[in-house]
Amino acid sequence: MLTFVGLGLYDERSVTVAGRDAIRDADRVFAEFYTSRLVGTDLEALEEYHDTTIEVRDRAGVERDPGPVLDAAETDDVVFLTAGDTMVSTTHTDLRLRAEERGIETRVVHGTTAQTAAGSLTGLQNYRFGKATTLPFEQAHGGDGVPDSVVATIEDNRSRDLHTLVYLDIKVDDPHWDDSDDTYMTADHAAGLLAEEFPETLGVVVARAGSPDPAVVADTLPELATRTFGDPLHLLVIPGDLHPMEEDALDAIAGLP
Structure with missing residues (x-):
């Protein structure tokens, strides 16, 4: 399972309750922060708030080499985090389509845009x-x-x-x-x-x-x-x-x- 979670607009508290639940229940949590940013927080505060380790992917690691995210999602419950609403960027739609092509179930937990x-x-x-x-x-x-x-x-x-x-x-x-x-x-x-x-x-x-x-x-x-x-x-x-x-x-x- 690959769940896309939008973190909202500002800091670690901007996420919805449904998004926080998805992060809590995940086996692994990935994120990208090159399309937009939560300027009211940082990676350490996000990890502490959600009591998890977040594996940050750069642009190349999402667009050209998404294999580690997709491989993990084939066997585990994986969450992919972005600022704002997770499906505003076509980058994230592309990742979702790649998952669907591999038979990985996906879902979206929206955030404020x-x-x-x-x-x-x-x-x-x-x-x-x-x-x-x-x-x-x-x-x-x-x-x-x-x-x-x-x-x-x-x-x-x-x-x-x-x-x-x-x-x-x-x-x-x-x-x-x-x-x-x-x-x-x-x-x-x-x-x-x-x-x-x-x-x-x-x-x-x-x-x-x-x-x-x-x-x-x-x-x-x-x-x-x-x-x-x-x-x-x-x-x-x-x-x-x-x-x-x-x-x-x-x-x-x-x-x-």
Whole structure:
């Protein structure tokens, strides 16, 4: 059996009760933290909270060499942990399909997602979000500024009066959570990049969703680019035209100018 467990958004306590039960009952526990991170905790605290040993796999160990995970799941109850909701990344879907091809039973224990948290924290209506996109670091896509695909996604959503959730790039080079090797794109940096393509456009920053001190700030992209929003993780939402209730929510929650 291979059970995928989403750990939620922030720290070791963000997991659901069902997820904690699955971890408790597992013979072996694997994890990856390169697609996203729980910035409110570390590996040691996770292991202590769940009273287990967690075997962390890097990108190559999940995507190119998943054999140890699948071999274990053929004979034991194995849990595979990720931040957020475990099936948001196609990497995890691929691993699940490989397991099914080998006749390994799989199941999913969901965790809270950044997308649902962004809607909840901002007051923007969930059904009005269009296609999401990820804004990469400039050096990651080999060019300057914002990739055409990101611009096209935002423009298409705005043309249909939909909000765009912009995930911000993270670079995690050490699977064992060496903070010196981690780089997180900040919302002010992202706003500065997007302001070149969408001047005077409204943006909404969501910082540290799922933590005890999340921040939600609404302003034009050029203004957001001049501010700081504290510790990661950050998200950025580019809204479509606001419903009156959404406008009231952003005014009350995010200081809508």
